[in-house]
Amino acid sequence: MRRGLLDGHRVGGKEVEVIRPWGRALAPTVAVEFSHGGQDYRITKRFLDAPSSKLERKESGRFVSLAEASKADEMVRAMISKNAPGRGLSRPENWGLAQVLWTTQGDLALEGLSGDLVADISSSLRRQVAEPSAGPIERKMEEAYLRIYTPGGKYKTGRDAPPVVQLGHKLETARPERAAAVARQREYEDAARRVEDLRATRIQARRDAEAIGKEVKEARVRAESFQRLTSERNERAARASEEEAKHSDLKRRIDDIVSIRGDIKKATESLRKIESDLPLHERELLQREKEAAKAKSALEELRKERPQVDAARELAEQAWQFADNAKALDALEGELQRITAALEALNKRKKERAELVAPDDKAMKALRKAVKKRDEAQLLIEASLITLEVVPEKSGKLIIVTGEEPGEVGLSPGIPTRVTGSPEVVADLPGVSRLRASGPTGSVEEHRAGRADAERELQRLTKPFGTSDMESLETLLEKSRVFDRKISDAENQIDTWLSGRKLDDMHRQHSEVQAVHAKMTQDHPDWQRKMPDPSALKSAADDARRSFVGKVEKAESDWETAQNALTAARGRSEQASSQAEAARNMIKSLENRLAELTGDGKSDEQRAEELKKITLSWDAVRTKLEEIAGKLSGFKDNPVATAATLEKQVQAAEETASKALIAENREERHLEDLNAEGTYSLLAVVEERVAALEAEVTAEELRAGAIRLLRDTLVECRAEAVAAVAGPVETVATQIVQRIAGGRLGRLKLGDAFEPASVVPEISGEAVSLDSVSGGEREQIYLATRLALAEVLAREERQMVVLDDVMTFTDAGRMARVMAILEEEAQRLQIIILTCHPERYRGLNGAQFVDLEALLAASRASSI
Structure with missing residues (x-):
């Protein structure tokens, strides 16, 4: 895509050479189909050798040439970037x-x-951007566009079709003729090349068959010799195996007879010694049984002292429990006393708080809101009044006709006198003038009613507290907060002492601990007078237990030693009896095996002579087998397989030559037919006609494309x-x-x-x-x-x-x-x-x- 859309087709240099197909003198080409501005395009480029560039636009379901060479590069690049690359391939900044x-x-x-x-x-x-029709240039551009395209953006057709469409129709008719001529010329060239290739293949296959045939003859002679030696080797190997088996069987029989006779002698001597030791083992077993019974009796007598040791330990544990119970009882009584005193103080503070009549935070918030409302109403009243100020130069009087306080007011030189009222103020200066002041109309009575409502609300809210003074009410609120904090602190302290427990549970726990204490003093009356010493009692119990355990462990060790000695003596006695029986069985088994081996009726000398004869025969067969193996080692591979492989190669070479000859004849006939058609001359005529039409179409497409590009650019540039x-x-x-x-x-x-x-x-x-x-x-x-x-x-x-x-x-x-x-x-x-x-x-x-x-x-x- 980078090569097709961004790089110029004339680009050169070392970095461009790397895109050439490896190991081939071919010019790299690329074709990319893409959409832009609602239109489908195809750019086709050829680099390095005879470089070219062609931009096509899809019109009426097919691609039609729009621009060629550098113009095609520029038009495609303008759709993506304004920054054209310099020398070499485009870099990211040009993309x-x-x-x-x-x-x-x-x-x-x-x-x-x-x-x-x-x-x-x-x-x-x-x-x-302004509308495309706003201005003379835009109007002319639109007229030029509509001479070529319909309002929908397609080329005009029919009687008003522009030259580019008319020329395109002629080119569409000529191109299939050129394609057919190119195909026939290419077919002629391919046929000629295939004839040469098939002829070379046929000749080489014949040569290969002749060369391999000589090797086949030599391989057959070596294969016959190899097969003869292999057959003789197999026969000798079978005889050698038979002689080896006879030798092994007889040698094994002779060795077994000698070995079994020795084993019978050793077993007889071992049985004689075992039978002489049996009375000693029986006497030792009787003595060990008496010693074990005596040790067990002593151990049982010692174990009868365990209840006394356990009673001393139990007494020490009860003393510890008594001491712990006494501490727990004292602690519970102390906690109950503190909590009871704190509860009495808490009830006293709650009573004092209940007697204090003070507003809470909610009431104070309502009071502050009422005060604010009253003050705001007062400000509104003052803002609604008209003020008339008179500064007299000499003494006199002012008669207020309309105002807040009608009547007569004395005047003093230089002292201002103010008269307020709403919606106007009227006053007379006797013998001088009548003064009238007015302002924006507004109802001051409404604000006065609001102030009266706020004052009534204040009286209602402060009535329970016996005062309407805000500072006094704030003081009462703070005093109530102090009481509340003290009550909260006392409750927190009590909760801390209770630690999640209930007071009733603590009283119940105190009763239970007290009952346990009374029961223990009843069982041990002397503990009521004097606290027991748990450490001393535990020490005495531990001493008694250690002494008892030491004696028992020694008695158990003595009994275990005697028992182990008894077990060992019994094992030795039983082992001696088992060994004697095993020796008798072994002697019997060996005698039976010896009878089987010597049952052939031959003497030891006869068997030795037979073994010697078999050994000599076996050696002779092995010597002959080694001679044959030496001859076979001279063959580096299997001559039989080699001969078969060479024969297949000869057959394959002959088949290849035959097939090549048939194909060669067929291609020569096809080549003669194509030559009679004059494919090259026909191709030259058609290409000249297509080239002329393409040049005319390209020129018209460039003109139409430029008009369309200018018009589309202005339309697309409308933006907000x-x-x-x-x-x-x-x-x-x-x-x-x-x-x-x-x-x-x-x-x-x-x-x-x-x-x-x-x-x-x-x-x-x-x-x-x-x-x-x-x-x-x-x-x-x-x-x-x-x-x-x-x-x-x-x-x-x-x-x-x-x-x-x-x-x-x-x-x-x-x-x-x-x-x-x-x-x-x-x-x-x-x-x-x-x-x-x-x-x-x-x-x-x-x-x-x-x-x-x-x-x-x-x-x-x-x-x-």
Whole structure:
């Protein structure tokens, strides 16, 4: 896609040579079909050798030439970028929109977009373009457009069809003729090449068959000799095995006879010794039985003293329990006394609090609200009154006709006199004038009624407390709070002493402990007078127990020793009897085996002579077998298999030559038929006619395309004023990142060129460089930024996003969320994913998987 859409077809240099097919002198070509502005296009380019470029546009269901050579490169590049590349292949800064929409393998990062793309994203969204028909230039452009295209954007047809359509019809008629002529010429060339290839194959196959035939004869002679020696070796080996078996059987019989005779002699001597020791073992067993019975009797007598030891230990434990019970009883009595005193003090404070009549917080809030309402009403009254101020220069009087306080008022020189009233103030200066002051109309009576209501509410609220003074009421409130705090502190102290217990439970526990104490003093009256010494009692009990245990352990050890001696003596006696019986059985078994071995009726001398004869025969057979093996070792491989393989090779070579001859004759006849047609001359005539038509069509298409491009550009440039795009892009990118990685990374910040600059985690609120996040999170941030920018670029037209093996550091859980996002983005974008790990994307719903290796294999197969 980079070669087809971004690079010029005339590009040269070393970096371009690498795209040439390896090991072949072929010119690389590329064809890309794409959509832009609602139109389908196809760009076809050839690089290096005879470079060419051709842009076609789909019209009426077929692609029609639109531009060629450099003009085609420029028109395609203008759809994506304004920044044309210099020498060599295009670099990312020349990609335009593809800087955002495409990623190369291992390069998901956005290092900053080129200046023209940043300007396009930022400024094109702020401009508004006038309607295309507003102005003489736009009108002329529209007229020129409608002479060629219909209002729907298609070429006109019929009587008003433009020249490009008429020429296109002629070209459509001529192209199939050229294609047929090219196919026939190519068929002629292929047939000639096949004839030469088949002739060379036939000649070589004949030569191979002759050469292999000589080797077959030699191999057959060696195979016959090998088979003869192999047969003789097998026969000698069978005889050697028979002689070896006879020798082994007789040698084993002679050795067994000698061995069994020796074993019988040893077993007889062992039986004689065992039988002489049996009386000694019986006397030892009787003595050990008497000693064991005596030791067991002594142990049982000692064990009868255990109840006395247990009674001493029980007394010591009861003394400990008595001491612990006494401590618990004292502690409970002390706690009950403290809690009882605290409860009496608490009841006294509650009584004092009940006798205090004071407002609570709710009542004070209502009082403050009523005071505020009264004061606000007073302010409104004062604001509603009209004020007339008179500053006399000499003494006199002022008669108030209308006002708050009608009547006569004395005047003193230089002293101001104020008269208030509503809705007007009227006063007379006798012998001078009548003064009248008025202002905005308003009902002061309404505010006076509000003040009266507030004062009545204050009287109602303060009546229970015997005073309406707010300071006194505040003092009563504070005093009640002091009482409440003291009561709360006392209750907390009592709760602390109770520690979650109930007072009744403590009294019940006290009664139970007291009952236990009384029972123990009843069992031990002397403990009532004097506390027992648990330590002394326990020490005495431990001494008695240690003494008892020591005696018992010694008696048990003596009894165990005697018992072990008895067991050992009994075992020795039984073992001697068993050994004697085993020796008798062994002698009997050996005598039976010896009778079987000597049952052949031969003497030892006869058997030795027979063994000697068998040994000599066996040695002779082995010597002959070694001679045959030496001869067979001279063959490096199996001559029989070699001969068979060579015969198959001769047969295959002859079949190859025959088939090649048949195919050669068939292709020669076909070549003669094609030569009679004059395929080359016919192709030259048709190509000249098609080339002339294509040149005329190209010129007309360039003119029509330029008019259409100008008109479409003005129409598409209608835009509304939009806010700066960085903020929305940051928001969308942040939402995508948080969907993938959660909210831990916080908010994403972009730089001036829309590159990811940092993240602002929620936990700190400070910007963190992308170098501080993991590799997986970094690639997730870059992907989110690209998708957010792609959404901005796709608002007016669906765009194509290309991802080449991205998300290599992302775990399976986050990868699943990435695929969910890609499925959503695919509603607005065309997404192409290039990967050598297709299994990672098998979970995408509605995705179309294309195996490039399978396509290449199919292409090779179809071209054979």
